[in-house]
Amino acid sequence: MGSLLGDFEEELQEVRDTFNSGKTREISWRKSQLQAILSLLKERESDIFKALNQDLGKHHVEAFRDEIGTVAKSAKYALGNLNKWTASKKVKLPLAAFPSTAKLVHEPLGVVLIISSWNFPFGLSFEPIIGAIAAGNTIILKPSELAPACSSVLVKTIHDYLDKSAIKVVEGGASVGEKLLQHNFDKIFFTGGGRVAQIVMAAAAKNLTPVTLELGGKCPAVVDFISSTWDRKIAMKRIIWGKFGACGGQACIGIDYILTQKKFAPTLVELLKKYIMKSFGDNPMESNSIAKIINNKHFLRLKGLLDEPLVKSSIVFGGSSNEEKLFIEPTILLDPPLDSAIMTEEIFGPLLPIITLENIEDSVAFIRARPKPLSVYGFTNNEKLQKRMISETSSGSITFNDAIIQYAVDTLPFGGVGGSGFGRYHGKYSFENFSHQKGVMMRGYLIDFGFRYPPWNNKKLQLLKSGLRSLQEALLHNSKYAQIFLG
Ligand SMILES: NC(=O)C1=CN([C@@H]2O[C@H](COP(=O)(O)OP(=O)(O)OC[C@H]3O[C@@H](n4cnc5c(N)ncnc54)[C@H](O)[C@@H]3O)[C@@H](O)[C@H]2O)C=CC1
Numbered sequence: 019m020g021s022l023l024g025d026f027e028e029e030l031q032e033v034r035d036t037f038n039s040g041k042t043r044e045i046s047w048r049k050s051q052l053q054a055i056l057s058l059l060k061e062r063e064s065d066i067f068k069a070l071n072q073d074l075g076k077h078h079v080e081a082f083r084d085e086i087g088t089v090a091k092s093a094k095y096a097l098g099n100l101n102k103w104t105a106s107k108k109v110k111l112p113l114a115a116f117p118s119t120a121k122l123v124h125e126p127l128g129v130v131l132i133i134s135s136w137n138f139p140f141g142l143s144f145e146p147i148i149g150a151i152a153a154g155n156t157i158i159l160k161p162s163e164l165a166p167a168c169s170s171v172l173v174k175t176i177h178d179y180l181d182k183s184a185i186k187v188v189e190g191g192a193s194v195g196e197k198l199l200q201h202n203f204d205k206i207f208f209t210g211g212g213r214v215a216q217i218v219m220a221a222a223a224k225n226l227t228p229v230t231l232e233l234g235g236k237c238p239a240v241v242d243f244i245s246s247t248w249d250r251k252i253a254m255k256r257i258i259w260g261k262f263g264a265c266g267g268q269a270c271i272g273i274d275y276i277l278t279q280k281k282f283a284p285t286l287v288e289l290l291k292k293y294i295m296k297s298f299g300d301n302p303m304e305s306n307s308i309a310k311i312i313n314n315k316h317f318l319r320l321k322g323l324l325d326e327p328l329v330k331s332s333i334v335f336g337g338s339s340n341e342e343k344l345f346i347e348p349t350i351l352l353d354p355p356l357d358s359a360i361m362t363e364e365i366f367g368p369l370l371p372i373i374t375l376e377n378i379e380d381s382v383a384f385i386r387a388r389p390k391p392l393s394v395y396g397f398t399n400n401e402k403l404q405k406r407m408i409s410e411t412s413s414g415s416i417t418f419n420d421a422i423i424q425y426a427v428d429t430l431p432f433g434g435v436g437g438s439g440f441g442r443y444h445g446k447y448s449f450e451n452f453s454h455q456k457g458v459m460m461r462g463y464l465i466d467f468g469f470r471y472p473p474w475n476n477k478k479l480q481l482l483k484s485g486l487r488s489l490q491e492a493l494l495h496n497s498k499y500a501q502i503f504l505g
């Protein structure tokens with residue numbers, strides 16, 4: 019069997035050489051690349067719109083909202099904060115280190131592999147690229163083969179606008195991904211599903227390569243009608259957006275299912291129907307406002323979820339589909355069996371199960387009993403319930419009275435926990451994700467403590483025990499030194 023290492027050897031060597039040249043450590047280089055991303059997004063907007071429509075049927079307004087606009091926001095945020103992020107930071111020191119100074123510096127990790135997904139092909143490629151560039155790394159990007167038009171535009175535009183000696187795009191699917199994983203990277207940033215994440219981690223283990231896994235899961239939305247001091251109209255629009263509005267429900271932080279009080283379920287169904295019709299009209303397939311299913315395999319997978327007998331009978335709205343157009347209309351289900359695939363597997367499509375509970379507080383136990391989701395949502399103003407959801411459930415993030423919007427907040431970390439992944443990015447978290455935080459300590463020779471060295475005796479033990487205390491007293495009487503240690 020031929021060596022896999024022959025594949026991409028040249029590309030890897032070039033980006034490794036570029037990193038070793040030190041060019042990407044220059045702040046001016048990093049800023050130039052972030053500016054280039056902004057130019058790319060602006061000047062190739064129509065190409066991006068066309069590719070997202072071709073692969074996913076995304077309307078260009080949705081494409082701008084979720085991908086171009088969001089990425090531009092992130093690139094501008096990184097540009098605006100890069101000097102602050104990269105500046106070294108003095109740190110306070112314990113008495114035992116007297117006299118010293120110390121600081122924290124961020125250094126780039128080196129050559130980074132980014133493997134991204136198909137549902138937000140530009141957003142999920144450029145968000146980590148922005149972090150990797152901001153931190154001074156060189157990059158190999160492998161976008162998903164399931165969005166081929168987007169993958170092609172990524173190759174062309176990144177090689178046209180960014181420094182090709184430092185950032186390269188390699189197209190392909192599993193076989194290309196596995197060949198890339200044979201190489202030694204300084205960081206692997208993976209967005210995708212758990213099965214492939216295990217392959218990535220196994221490959222990374224061979225070189226002890228640090229990995230970030232951005233995975234998925236079943237994100238619940240607790241809809242509490244009892245405390246309905248919230249605006250029902252706004253809440254319904256946000257729930258519908260959270261389920262159907264981002265890539266047609268094919269979003270890792272999209273609402274997967276709803277938990278609500280049993281007695282309010284009929285009200286909730288009617289409200290959801292009303293606002294689905296307001297959002298997508300009488301014939302959503304013709305609305306040009308909801309993305310199509312990515313391919314026939316996922317279309318049949320979603321149809322399979324609906325075709326389970328007791329699931330089919332739980333459909334209370336929607337359920338129709340068009341295989342030729344890869345379209346499934348927004349569908350609501352009421353209490354499908356909890357052991358059915360639609361309630362045990364990540365749906366990743368426009369199907370919305372509503373699970374009813376006698377008491378909304380039971381939603382906490384329901385969520386806790388399942389794998390940790392990427393996001394939890396709570397449409398409630400019941401503070402006690404909010405506190406319990408925050409403290410008694412675990413998820414990548416938790417958002418009250420909205421959905422998905424947390425993705426656009428640069429000051430909050432984005433990432434999973436448990437089965438939904440580990441590592442976090444966005445904003446400064448992206449910079450830190452692709453940096454090594456190095457401690458730098460400068461010692462002096464003014465004072466040395468003999469009791470730190472052998473030969474050992476009990477006197478040294480006493481000094482170790484009391485010496486630092488007496489030093490502290492001495493220092494506290496001398497404000498110049500105390501200032502160093504006590505800040
Ligand atoms: N946390 C997040 O930000 C996101 C998570 N996801 C999750 O990703 C999943 C769906 O995305 P998919 O792209 O279908 O996932 P996937 O895991 O099938 O593919 C992800 C990437 O891995 C590559 N790949 C596939 N097999 C590989 C192998 N053997 N070796 C190396 N690379 C390989 C693919 O080409 C693609 O680029 C869902 O579970 C979803 O929740 C999707 C988008 C965002």
Ligand SMILES: CCCCCC(=O)O
Nearest residue numbers: 084269270271272425
């Ligand atoms: C617009 C938000 C996209 C987040 C990535 C995802 O949910 O797959």
